[in-house]
Amino acid sequence: MKKKNSFKWKGLLSIGIWMVSIAMFAQNITVRGTVTDANNEPVIGASIVVEGNPSLGTITDIDGRYLLSNVPADATLQFSYVGMITQSIPVNGKTTIDLIMESDDEVLDEVVVVGYGTQKKVNLTGAISALNNEELISKPSGQLSATLQGMAPGVTITTSTGQPGLNTGTIRIRGIGTLNNNEPLVLIDGLEGDINDVDANDVTSMSILKDAAASSIYGIRAANGVILITTKRGEENRTKISYSNYFGWQDPSGVSKFLGAQNFMKLANMTYGTAIYSDAQIKAYDDPNRNADKYPDTYLLGDLMDTGSGFQQQHSLSFSGGNNRLKYALSANYFEQQGVIENMDFQRLTVRLNTDAQISDRFRLNADLSARLQDRSEPATAWDLINNLAVANPLSISQYSDGSWGIIRGSSNPLRIAKEGGDHSYKSDLFTGNFKGVYTLAEGLTVTGLVGVRMDYMNNSIQDYALTYNKQFPSNGETTTFGRNQLTKQSNKYYQGNYQGLVNYNKTFGSHDIALLGGVSYLREQQDDLEAYRYGIPAGLTEIDAGSEDSQTNGGTAWQYGLMSYFGRFNYSYEGKYLFEANVRRDGSSRFAKDQRWGIFPSFSAGWRISEETFLKDVAFLNNLKLRASWGQLGNDQTINSSGSLTYYPYQTQYSAYSYPFGGSLQSAMGLRVYPNSNLTWETTEMTDVGFDATILSGKLDVVFDYYVKNTKDILLSLPIPYSVGLSAPVQNAAKVRNNGWELALNYRDKIGSDFNYSVGFNLSDVKNEVVDLKGTDQISVNNNNIATGLIVGKPINSFYGYEVLGMYKTQEDLTAYQKFSNNVTLGDLIYKKNVEGAYGFDDMVYLGSNIPRYTYGINLAASYKNIDFSAFLQGVGKVNINTVVMERAPVNTDGNFKEIHLDSWTEANPNASFPRLSSGNQNYQSSSFWVKSGAYLRLKNVQLGYTLPDSFVNRLSIAKCRFYVTGSNLLTFTKLPNDIDPEAPNENRYYPQVKTYTFGVNIEF
């Protein structure tokens, strides 16, 4: 079924390619050339059109080159670019016209997308990082979120899994502000959405609003930062067709390595202190020709990692163009990623049509439609697959020599399940429509109405098969069956309606520029979930009706959310030197009771373009310097429950429905689970930011610096309450957290000779997180893995706590000198420092570090020589702690695997061992300084080498540009951690590993 789908999608693409190939362009005279600026830098995206015939035109590519066919020999070409002086050059039969454009001091640089509008970058007073399409597509990745990593200071992405479709990562802007949902607000062309619903190829620009001044126009939702994504639109008189693809192969990285069977048995005997495995059995392994069915030595986790092809591919095709009345941009992108594990795949097709219609001189209409169809598949019990094999010891057999399957860990066989245990498919079909009308009432005064809808149909099919195994090997004919032929179908329908009305007014009075924005918006979300289950499904059938009726169960639920907002913004600038902005927003959220519902969020910011002052005008090396300062308040209404999912009715005391059997049949039951708290209100973040933007050394070096303080109060949090209350903790406005930090971005570009261009980009940021107040409920808690984390005033959120290890008990004197952690403690165990009398407890635990990364940095290197280009991107974290106990502890029974480090564990014969005594107790696997380690790393995320075919060659094929490239991702990592722990996603083999990717791709523009 999956196969058929991908065939269909590929078919669609091949039709597209075919359409391109028949689009023939009649040739006349062809003009080409390179457009550069005063510093001999290529001008990218400069527009070249034939005067009097605006439909004939093109834009320059990344190297400033252009090619324009079918030009009348006596025509005049008009070259234009934002911030540059427009020039007209007569062709006069020339086929090469190179041009140096001069900057226009009156019009400056790029335009950046801000909340409900755009602003010139030089006029910004808030902290905003903007990324363009080039930056985003330079790192081939299936998920747009992943491409953000290391690209902008203050923005961190952490990925816990490399599983196709789930490898989206978590985005944090300026640290962790709250103890609940820290996800930034993502707006795609003004509509709330998920960043990974958009293909990187469709994005024109992405703005990351980091401070209050920039994001407070989004009020209650903006405390975690805002990401604005703008998709590509058609341009007047520029017909553009482009196609790009890449093909890649992934390799797992950071997969745990284990010791083989012989060492396993030796260490297991040490663990139990008794011979679980006899000497004879261990000795049998000395014989390489032993009977492998009887004396197996397996590495099943490794076997699993080889079952998938790891192949991935991406194809993008786009058409855009238009005239002064109607513009369009149509694109289709197909992405497919096959896992390094069999049947763990992801496919996504996105189609987008953006149209702009000038209905009349005063009325403009945008209608954008998009669809994103995706299908993620995984084998049955995928959540447990990797973990299950990671603890399957090397004596576990997956397949015997006769091909029959073995039973692993006494219950089924994950490798067989991955192959034939079932199909779990998670489909999501998202459709969005975005309709915007802009009416110009008078010069500078416009009214905008916007309606956006977003429908996501999620259909999951979770099918498992019963698997039968021989009870023993060699078989005695008896079999055991695990599992059932069962099927769950889930249907979830998500709807979002977004209605906005805006009034904009812009006016210039002499040296005074003012802009006013007023608006109102209503957002409504709803989700309906339905689920059905049956078992007894005959092989090959895939629908509920195929199962037995008496096994049927079902379930369903729904939620709704509403947000009403009023907002306004005032911008003022004097002579382009003194900039001021004020925002205010009033939000009402359905998450809170009527009386606590509404919040007002103001912000103010100012900028001073000091380089425009006469006293600095003549400082030659200083091209631009702007000082910025802002203050503002932001809100957050998102509440999460103790299991981390969003809740929608947090203030209401709910009696949830259940059942319980009496007399053999179920009766309904209803109960209170969560402690009631009706006094909830939004949480507030107050942020102060100062910074500067500078361009120096004749425009070769850009510097951006920001320092900020972010105080979040009334944090919405399920602060644990005593278990004796008997109810789950409610969400409360419970805590205060402070983040302060700074961000620095440097970008240097230059050239050597005429053919060698290079640039170096560097960004570094730090954020210091600190819990400021918890209403006296400071607490440490220990999870199932004995990892203790604390919510303690003065320390980062959820920082690591544990015992301080003084060493190991090495002598009898040690055993009497130091208190023992538990009854079974003896020589070779860890000594924990005791701080207070009594049994070991929280009072003996000390702060051991935090998993919130500090000093995160990114380095971008790029160089090009003639047709060859090269880029490298490194990313790293300077300071972070991870608790490795789950990754490095030894098993306490035979259900587990030993690692290399366990060979050097304490015994009487090895008293200076690096690892404590092996035992079946968990006294050494407590939260302690022994396990909290530095997770600092530097990783070569991406290297790319490209080659652009010479114009002389491609022009004969009617191609404007053709570039090939090869890319490698995650190739090198520098860290002090063992090489089977991935520093970016340290995990205990719970998740699909991170991957190294090698890709090959091509970009073609017609």
Next chain:
Amino acid sequence: MKKIVYFLLLSFLILTSCELDFQPKDSLVDTTYWTSEEDVKKAVNYAYRRLGNTDLQAFISCATDDSYSWSNWPSDIQYAGNGSATTSTGVFLNTWDHYYKMIASCNDVLDNIDKVTLSEDMKNRYSAEMRVLRAYAYIQLTGFFGDVPLIKHIQTIEEFKAPRTEKSEIIDFIISELDEVTKNNHLPAEYSDGEYGRVTHGAALGLLARAALYGEKWDTAIEASKKVISSEEYDIDADYLSLFNGTNKKSNEIMLAAQYIKGTYTNPMATWIGGPSLTGWGQVVPLKGLLDAYECTDGKTIEQSNLYDPQNPTANRDPRLALTIVLPGSSVNGITIDITNLNSPDRLGASNASFSGYYYRKYIPTDIEGSWDSNSYNDIVLLRYAEVLLTYAEAVVESGGSIDNSVLEAINKVRGRNGVGMPAVTTTDRAALREIIRRERHVEFPLEDNRIFDIRRWKIAEKVMNGTAYGILNNFDNSRADYGRYVKVEDRSFNVSRDYLWPIPLNEIGLNENLLPNNPGW
């Protein structure tokens, strides 16, 4: 074009009147709950959901000399068994959390029932059901932890950090609650078929007897158990195993059980206790300590009986041994389980196989369907008539009162069960009877609620929970170093000054410092 402007302005107006009041659509909110009898009944039913918790029940047996758990999952019980537990060992918090949840569910009904108009009888009945379940939870909590917070209503935020109440005061509370409920006949002797499983008058009396016995209030225990016996509502069932395998859920012997139904309301019992052949995980397996407690068929202990064969230790034993434990080569639900067959998946050392060489038969439902899923549907028995009989006998013996025939009758009724048929006890010697009753409780109730509390109140834990725990006699695998000897399972230690009570869990102390000091030694 003017129209468009009007349209846009109009849309502003529409926006100002948008909906922000949403209510949950799959649950009721307190503003509308507590209006009808149906609301009360549903909330009462909700509290019953806490009766069964197979992640704790059965596993608790591994904290006694009966059983061993090889896995530290789901609840670290292994460490509570071998003495290496600390205040952060999972089973302590899981137990604490579970019973306080049960108490909160009961308290919620008791706090709100007066808001609803319903007949006095029904109000009394529903309240009594909740008071009995709450009392049961406190019996468990005081047994495990000693002094604990006594919480009688849903706490206000100011009351969150509740201090501990003395165990004796809680026992008095339990007894007065159960006494009041039973004295006033708030509960029916039995329910209609469709309501089977609710707390009955007899169950309340039985729990009263248990609480009094645990609290050493012998007269109360005698009085309550006598009332049960004389009511003639209950009897010893003719089929011991049927009480636990799902085939005899409404037996006259069962007084209170957590209810389950095949397919729709199930538990993972068979997964925990079954061996690999039964697709179980062998997480709770019997130890030699339990096997040795069964008398020989002549009614004598293995130390005294001539019928005991050290080379074939399971021969000639109390039939309950073979009913409770799978002996090598016997079959369960038609599947042969023979750990002495060195190719068997149940053999020693095989994955998920028993470390002791034995598996439990008791509590395996008769037709489990494979898979690790929760597919068991047998009820978890919490109180049965056999216990009331032995409670009566023990209370009389311990009270110092005269030992009449009714004591022997009570003991012999349990021993003489059809299919068990152990020789009748005739001695009236107080000390001898004490031993007999204790042994009888040991072999009658494995995997049920009682053993951990028994070894604590009899102060024998320091003896039975110390030293090496053994499994089966290895007379079948000469490649093992222990050939000819009993298989060693683990070394256990018991700290007399500490281990008679579990600690208040570390995470709870972190949230409520008023619980300090912790129990002695912790």
